[in-house]
Amino acid sequence: MISLFQVVLFSTVLFAIGLYGVLTSRNAVRMLMSIEILLNSANVNFAAYAAYTGLLQGIVAAIIGIAVAAAESSIGIAVILLLDKNFRTVDLDKIKELKG
Amino acid sequence: MDLTQITFYAIAILASVSALGVVASKDIVRAASFLIVALSMIAALFALLGSLFLSMVQLMIYGGAVIVVILFGVMLTRREEPKSRIRQLTRSENLAYLGFSVLLVLTLAFLEYRIGGLYLRPEGIPADSQAIGIVMYSQYRGVVIALAGLVATAGVGSIYLVKRKRGDSS
Amino acid sequence: MGLIAFLESSLVLRLLLVAAGVFIVASIGALIEIYIERKFWARIMSRLGPTEVGRYGTLQLFADAIKFVGKEDFTPVAADVPVYTLVPALSVAFSFVPLLVIPFDYTVASLFPQRFSPGDFVFSNFDPSLLVLLAFFALQPVLVLLGGWASGSKYTLIGGFRSAAQMISYEIPLVLSLLSVVVLTRTLNLQEMIAVQSNSLPFVLLDFPAFLLFLVAILAELERTPFDLTEADEELVSGWITEYGGTKFLLLYLASYLKAFAGAAILATLFFGGWLGPSPVPPLAWFFLKTIVIFTLFVWIRASYARVRVDQMLNLGWKYLVPLSVLWLLLTPFAASVFLGHGVLG
Numbered sequence: 001m002i003s004l005f006q007v008v009l010f011s012t013v014l015f016a017i018g019l020y021g022v023l024t025s026r027n028a029v030r031m032l033m034s035i036e037i038l039l040n041s042a043n044v045n046f047a048a049y050a051a052y053t054g055l056l057q058g059i060v061a062a063i064i065g066i067a068v069a070a071a072e073s074s075i076g077i078a079v080i081l082l083l084d085k086n087f088r089t090v091d092l093d094k095i096k097e098l099k100g
Numbered sequence: 101m102d103l104t105q106i107t108f109y110a111i112a113i114l115a116s117v118s119a120l121g122v123v124a125s126k127d128i129v130r131a132a133s134f135l136i137v138a139l140s141m142i143a144a145l146f147a148l149l150g151s152l153f154l155s156m157v158q159l160m161i162y163g164g165a166v167i168v169v170i171l172f173g174v175m176l177t178r179r180e181e182p183k184s185r186i187r188q189l190t191r192s193e194n195l196a197y198l199g200f201s202v203l204l205v206l207t208l209a210f211l212e213y214r215i216g217g218l219y220l221r222p223e224g225i226p227a228d229s230q231a232i233g234i235v236m237y238s239q240y241r242g243v244v245i246a247l248a249g250l251v252a253t254a255g256v257g258s259i260y261l262v263k264r265k266r267g268d269s270s
Numbered sequence: 271m272g273l274i275a276f277l278e279s280s281l282v283l284r285l286l287l288v289a290a291g292v293f294i295v296a297s298i299g300a301l302i303e304i305y306i307e308r309k310f311w312a313r314i315m316s317r318l319g320p321t322e323v324g325r326y327g328t329l330q331l332f333a334d335a336i337k338f339v340g341k342e343d344f345t346p347v348a349a350d351v352p353v354y355t356l357v358p359a360l361s362v363a364f365s366f367v368p369l370l371v372i373p374f375d376y377t378v379a380s381l382f383p384q385r386f387s388p389g390d391f392v393f394s395n396f397d398p399s400l401l402v403l404l405a406f407f408a409l410q411p412v413l414v415l416l417g418g419w420a421s422g423s424k425y426t427l428i429g430g431f432r433s434a435a436q437m438i439s440y441e442i443p444l445v446l447s448l449l450s451v452v453v454l455t456r457t458l459n460l461q462e463m464i465a466v467q468s469n470s471l472p473f474v475l476l477d478f479p480a481f482l483l484f485l486v487a488i489l490a491e492l493e494r495t496p497f498d499l500t501e502a503d504e505e506l507v508s509g510w511i512t513e514y515g516g517t518k519f520l521l522l523y524l525a526s527y528l529k530a531f532a533g534a535a536i537l538a539t540l541f542f543g544g545w546l547g548p549s550p551v552p553p554l555a556w557f558f559l560k561t562i563v564i565f566t567l568f569v570w571i572r573a574s575y576a577r578v579r580v581d582q583m584l585n586l587g588w589k590y591l592v593p594l595s596v597l598w599l600l601l602t603p604f605a606a607s608v609f610l611g612h613g614v615l616g
Contacts, residue, residue: 122320127350127529129350129416129419130350130353131415133353136412152396152397152398152401153397153401153404155399155403156398156401156402157407157408158409159403159405159408159409160401160405162298163405163408163409163412164405164408164409164412164441165408165438166412167412168411168415168438170413171412171415171416171419172415172431172434175415175427175431228397229397229398229401229458230457248525
């Protein structure tokens with residue numbers, strides 16, 4: 001049997017990896033990918049509690065989280081494509097000033 | 101150590117290693133491939149926890165849509181000449197962030213340890229799609245409608261953002 | 271006997287046995303498909319097709335396979351080797367998983383008397399089996415993009431973009447047309463969908479617009495003509511699979527026919543009743559017959575229609591099929607209440 005603590009610890013580790021990725025990414029797309037890892041860690045947590053209590057609200061919350069992440073990633077990539085067009089790079093260290 | 105435990109450890113280790121690959125890999129397309137592996141491992145975890153519905157939704161949406169969008173983004177943007185990522189990751193500020201993340205995990209693990217004796221139901225969640233639908237459309241009806249509005253806005257918005265405007269030279 | 275006792279002791283082992291059986295059935299299906307593709311298409315074009323190898327050319331595929339396997343297994347210099355090598359293998363793997371959940375034959379459940387009741391096809395009688403199918407079709411664009419990029423050539427990259435755009439565009443009508451079938455059956459369980467059809471007309475009649483929409487969408491997902499614009503030889507050589515040769519090409523070729531088998535099998539299951547049919551013929555044979563006839567329809571379409579251009583393809587998908595499938599999904603509850611006597615929820 002799997003203990004709840006193990007799954008929650010796993011989601012914490014994923015969260016930390018995602019957070020580390022967001023903080024240390026120089027490439028904007030890598031940062032977006034790390035954000036997806038963050039969102040997934042939250043979903044794992046929801047699913048773990050749903051499996052523990054048997055309540056379906058956890059699953060519904062995870063589904064809602066997945067949908068929100070999909071919407072946010074499409075806007076994120078649109079913004080990154082615009083960044084590439086306007087600054088000619090997606091290196092976040094070089095994009096330091098708001099133009100105009 | 102029964103089969104479910106072994107499977108869980110395998111999934112957790114693979115997913116964590118792949119997530120580290122996303123963060124630490126030098127080539128950005130390799131990082132996207134690691135992300136696919138990580139997301140698939142999480143889908144496997146959802147199936148292990150008993151909800152195949154959630155597992156397939158995860159695969160369909162993340163693996164079918166989000167990853168495709170990210171890969172398009174990766175392949176259409178300029179990449180810097182891949183300098184060593186390990187070099188970059190050992191800069192002082194990044195080491196500080198690493199220390200912070202490790203500290204965060206340890207702190208949260210200490211706090212979570214109290215739930216140590218609780219076990220997941222071996223039979224999993226009674227998660228057939230009809231039951232999930234009933235919860236979603238009765239208790240969370242407002243949220244689902246708002247979510248539909250959000251996804252529609254995000255879709256139209258992202259198309260509008262990248263549309264070529266008249267008089268655009270690039 | 272010792273072997274039966276050994277098998278009975280382990281559920282996992284028996285499930286593996288069923289999976290191996292599905293593998294064999296699907297491979298035979300793919301072989302028959304490839305033969306029909308060549309012969310039937312040839313006949314429509316007033317040619318003969320393969321005639322030399324084997325009687326009436328039946329063993330031609332084996333000769334081709336030996337030829338492909340015997341070629342040099344090369345890797346382009348600019349390729350990203352791990353991804354490049356994994357894409358054909360993953361493509362075959364992702365094409366097999368949907369086949370596991372399609373109900374082939376219900377006599378298999380008698381191998382598992384404690385666990386499954388008679389009338390079950392082992393892997394398909396669980397709740398979101400339709401979603402498993404859709405999920406693995408939704409995963410195809412990723413492989414196409416990675417395959418096109420990992421070959422290291424800008425032409426395969428563009429070919430990968432086009433193929434991925436095509437697959438994504440037609441996923442929406444694919445899912446929505448299947449949803450209209452789900453409205454009629456009120457379940458995501460593929461086996462129960464067949465059961466519903468045993469009490470009423472097959473859904474090709476009740477849900478004919480969904481059948482047409484799904485047919486067009488699945489042809490686009492499978493990259494078959496008229497939607498095989500990524501293989502337009504003068505433009506992109508072979509699209510994203512250009513740089514794959516020898517065994518890798520054989521794996522990709524096999525994967526495309528397995529997907530075609532899965533697509534035809536979904537059509538047979540959801541619209542024509544799957545394994546249902548009068549009794550002297552066994553259910554597996556009915557299933558096979560329906561799937562192969564539908565695949566023959568695919569080949570017929572291939573031989574008869576010209577290839578669409580990429581802008582025509584996108585136009586058709588987004589401006590016509592998506593609104594039509596949404597409209598039909600909204601109208602389906604009326605069909606359900608008229609023909610099947612129930613609304614969406616009741």
